[in-house]
Amino acid sequence: MIQNDLFLRAHRGDSIERYPVWLMRQAGRILPEYRAVRSKLSGFKELVETPAFATEVTVQPVDLLDVDAAIIFSDILVVPEAMGLPYQMIEQKGPWFENTIRSQEQFALLDDHIDVQDRLWYVFEALKQTKTALNGRVPLIGFAGAPWTILCYMVEGKGSKTFSESRKLLYTQPALAHRLLQRITDVTIDYLKGQLAAGADALQLFDSWAGILGHDQYVEFGLHYIEQICQALPNTLLTVFSKGAVASLPEIGELSCTTIGLDWNMSVPLARSLVLENKTLQGNLDPCVLYGSTDLIENETKKMLKSFKSQRHIVNLGHGVYPDIDPEKVKVFINTVKNYEISNFDNA
């Protein structure tokens, strides 16, 4: 049993005493305790691939920031690597893939019918160890990249401002794009089922590059595969975070998931008008607010909380916490949420 199950109740739409709060990228560079672990290792990937270390940094924000949920420390790019496309994480630069998938021939070089238990054992083991370490204090979130975002990295081979190679593929080789997206989707379903089996209480799909596609393309190449994942995981607490896809919010609201993540550019009232009350909204304070004074953080956080017109909310930032944010400022944000008295909504 989970002692603090506020996050799970808000996900399900059950009654809550206050809004639950956690932060995307809460396990990471903002914490000196994280940097201490990281400095002992050869690199980012050693941390991701060593369950004991991944567990340690996953639990840190629960101990240090008192968040209402833990999220497993990992990387969305473990999936393409498991599919046969290894990557490196280059300091100050980001991910880099030696090989990319831009042709049928390159696609054929990917490993077919992979055993995710074998290839991604370290994530499942980290989840198990984290569950033990958390000892039921708060729920544990597992995650994966959404298929479109994973395709972006597999085609581009690195980060990009426009991901024009990936978007080019949709026009020049749509059948190949669909084949690759389907392969990613199948692996991701296996991977997420494995995470649930290893103890994840809830899941989140990150579609970081949703916003670079126009509406129709995002429906065809993005949401179609996300919905497959949702349907393959019935009775699961699943959050879909399609960053920048404000134009597709009506369709996102129709997905078979429980919660919709909002970025800081999405207006909460507008999102609620497009996403019915049968789903929870998660977000969406501008992460730059945490650069501000204590007063500013309190005021902006309260302004956001007041814009909520029901209990179906999980509080988060609208993007991962930026690396140079002072953890004390994060605590101001968290405490403001915890001290906020939730209204007696007529519709709650």
Next chain:
Amino acid sequence: MIQNDLFLRAHRGDSIERYPVWLMRQAGRILPEYRAVRSKLSGFKELVETPAFATEVTVQPVDLLDVDAAIIFSDILVVPEAMGLPYQMIEQKGPWFENTIRSQEQFALLDDHIDVQDRLWYVFEALKQTKTALNGRVPLIGFAGAPWTILCYMVEGKGSKTFSESRKLLYTQPALAHRLLQRITDVTIDYLKGQLAAGADALQLFDSWAGILGHDQYVEFGLHYIEQICQALPNTLLTVFSKGAVASLPEIGELSCTTIGLDWNMSVPLARSLVLENKTLQGNLDPCVLYGSTDLIENETKKMLKSFKSQRHIVNLGHGVYPDIDPEKVKVFINTVKNYEISNFDNA
């Protein structure tokens, strides 16, 4: 007199026989003739600062692609440089400023009351020479960066994925941000008036980083200053292109300008429902369509054209043309627009 004034008529909402078409970044790297000029020079800035060369590459797409408007070859960063913040354009990397504005002290180091005629003489001279070279064939567009986008570069000092330093300033030093935005606005008004005096037939404001601000901040720190510029330039054909600001389209539609630029993520019918028929819409084909086959380009272009429900449209891409696009594909796009028979709209 302008021989082909289709662009001007569509801007004003006058009757047109067919939709006018041009491309953002049409004068540039896609053309071998541009690269030939560029290769003779020390760098990008020599091209920007030498009127004869800027004129030559501005006219190239009129000669080679037969577009319905020319846009002066220049850079939005000439404005911060004129204000006392010089930049370099580093190959493969983009702009870089040695100094940035993040404090009142740094702001105080900017040059006050600058004479734009003196500092930006080379842009005005390029406009004059281009007018002569065009000899009235098509209209000439002048442009500037919108104040928020210029602030982003002055604060960040280079490109960024998040522009978190700039967004931080809005929370931590809003008064300084407003002071800087006002200064940029005042210089930009002088600069654009100078461009009109030098022969520009129409103007465009590029707000490339509009989309990284939430709605309320974009209204306060973005649109407020754009509206000042619009009001300072009455009876001017002015296009505002706020890339990514789909959530602010209702307010953008209220600006005192004649035309609204749409990026490729913005749905034309949705945009039209938010921007009344008293304004022209410009855009918005996904630039990645031009990677496709002739058939694909024709079909996607026609699909866009069919979505227009009035004559108040100027055709363009939804972003600058990408540097590795084949100019022959650009011609397919342009010819498809030119051969498209405009409907007899009831409301036209």
